[in-house]
Amino acid sequence: MTKSKSKTAKSVIIPANYVPSDDETFMNDRMREYFRRRLINWREEISVETRGTVEYLQGERVNHPDPSDVATYNADRQLELRTKDRLRKLVRKIDKALARIEDGTYGYCEETGDPIGARRLEARPIATMSVEAQEMHEREERLRAG
Incomplete structure (x- = not known):
């Protein structure tokens, strides 16, 4: 196994149609940079989605006189909170993957x-x-x- 210390590979050019393959040298600079960018983009997408969830939860301050509406509201809120928690855990895993890219152990x-x-x-x-x-x-x- 050959693990190489990662360099921040901002100068690595990745063609738009590039997809890593098992035929190329594993975790070469291009592949490492591809996954680094992919993870950063994924984390940003989650961040945008999470902001939307927080705004939804903060904006939903409606008084529901019907008990079934209250139950529906509470169920929706619980689902949103569980989703937010899952996304928070996923962001933590993405951050760990990015750290592994930097220390050369990713992949x-x-x-x-x-x-x-x-x-x-x-x-x-x-x-x-x-x-x-x-x-x-x-x-x-x-x-x-x-």
Whole structure:
């Protein structure tokens, strides 16, 4: 396994149609910068969505005389709060992935140290384990639960 210390690769040019592939050198400068930008954009999208949720929750101060309207309002509010909490946790995972890009460990399985693979990272940029390690982890969890 070859992990390289990340440089802030602002000078790396990424073609508009670039998609990382398992055929290129894993975590080369272009691939690393591609995922860094993708994670930053994803975090910004979540931030915009979260601001909308906060504005919705702050603006919804309506007095509902009907008990079923109150119940609906409370259910909607709970759903919004759960969604906001999930997004907050996702932002934390994105920030950790960005830190791994900076320290050169992004894209490598935290269990085995092997490359996670470009296709898996494309599908789940915050992945910390290879498919095999993730499956083994999930089997162990099921055994402990059962």
